[in-house]
Amino acid sequence: MADPVYIKIVEDIKKKVNSAELKPGDTVPPETALCKEYGVSRMTVRKGLAILASEGYIYSVPGKGSYVQKPEVNKYTLHYDEMNNPINSVDNARLLEVSIIMPDEKLADELQTTRNKHVIMIRRLFYTEGSPVAYDVKYLLYSKGMPIVEKEIEQATFQEMVSNSMPIFALKKRISISAQIPNKEIKRYLNIYDDLALLVVEQKLYNNENKPIGIGITSYRGDYIKLQGSSD
Amino acid sequence: MADPVYIKIVEDIKKKVNSAELKPGDTVPPETALCKEYGVSRMTVRKGLAILASEGYIYSVPGKGSYVQKPEVNKYTLHYDEMNNPINSVDNARLLEVSIIMPDEKLADELQTTRNKHVIMIRRLFYTEGSPVAYDVKYLLYSKGMPIVEKEIEQATFQEMVSNSMPIFALKKRISISAQIPNKEIKRYLNIYDDLALLVVEQKLYNNENKPIGIGITSYRGDYIKLQGSSD
DNA sequence: CAGTGGTCTAGACCACACG
DNA sequence: GTGTGGTCTAGACCACTGC
Secondary structure, eight states: OOOOHHHHHHHHHHHHHHTTSSOTTOEEOOHHHHHHHHTOOHHHHHHHHHHHHHTTSEEEETTTEEEEOOOOTTEEEEEOBTTEETTEEOOEEEEEEEEEEOOOHHHHHHTTOOTTSOEEEEEEEEEETTEEEEEEEEEEEOOTTOOOOHHHHHTOOHHHHHHTSSOGGGOEEEEEEEEEOOOHHHHHHTTOOSOOOEEEEEEEEEOTTOOEEEEEEEEEEGGGOOEEEEOO | OOOOHHHHHHHHHHHHHHTTSSOTTOEEOOHHHHHHHHTOOHHHHHHHHHHHHHTTSEEEETTTEEEEOOOOTTEEEEEOBTTEETTEEOOEEEEEEEEEEOOOHHHHHHTTOOTTSOEEEEEEEEEETTEEEEEEEEEEEOOTTOOOOHHHHHTOOHHHHHTTSSOGGGOEEEEEEEEEOOOHHHHHHTTOOSOOOEEEEEEEEEOTTSOEEEEEEEEEEGGGOOEEEEOO
């Protein structure tokens, strides 16, 4: 083992947790005890414990001790890219419409704006090998520096549309995923003649003050999309 | 500010990244420079940088320096609980069938086992206020300590079914999400008479050697489920 | 009060990258 | 060589907990 000492401490404690020798709620040995056990200084022990804490294995209570954390069993990491998913990639997009609209009440409410503020609406179709696979609508609060040049938005993802007017690190996103039956308009756009379900992904973008700046709704043909996530 | 110094360092650098004063790929000032700037020792600076690194803002290259990281724009945290989602909660479950089967080729392949090994099959219906909202099938590799007691598995989530024979920390999970049209059997189970899409969530459980130990497929009525995720 | 974790110092030695 | 980050020490003082 050329591994540093704190890695050894991390692995030892992980092993104890995974083998149920340490159960959620149990106390981890105090830092001073671990110092003696491994023959290292306190900062080295603390480095190890910090890693365990950041990975969700333990948490510390000042004045009391460190405890084994209950794992977050329902948390998954999901990778969602408008144009790419594990079973399909969008290779082209066509702009159906881009226009400046006044939002109706529901949209104004969702964007936390008023009905007299301009909103950019963009409607597109995504294609794979010549076939339409998704219908996409986006609503963006108008702001300076925003591109309304058709060439620029035709192939752009949601982030790319706002990235000119906003640093990407400041962007927070929420998505919600649902299954729906297509309406007649979408059936026509996506060449759906039989029964086919849609996977609908709604994206909402926020600035770093948590004010919404845009909403996007992408309706994928169910046979052209699958989303994947994993724990860890 | 009663905040410790390293928090100040973290916030200052975050501010510079969010305001695009520091862009992805740029170098963060070397640790010794930050020591002078803040008048603190190197360990304190390093504590701040460690936090920035763990939050994905920067990364460090030994011998070279620390750099601003490109944000992972497509990563979301998703909370998925079989029995609870943002628009509905399952308040009851009914066991349709629990039996020991020999897997067919496809299932044996997915579970990385052979066709002569026993697999437990569990079929259930999930209910909300008396109405069926989801059809659930699970396949579990049989192992010692596994409960085949009906009472125990009727209301259990996937994790709970295996938690007796396995510490929860050692469990890795993958999910895949798709939209489908129900077949006749599921339509009957879920009282679907009109057109209605299903949101299908497939869960796969692995032990800490990355061997699959179970597969679950839950088909939710599209009007009773929505999944939500967020960046950060 | 003693024991705990939280913060911080002022050094040290190392491996690595670059010119 | 110098400069960088990675590891580690042997102390220190603090705030908090529980008895």
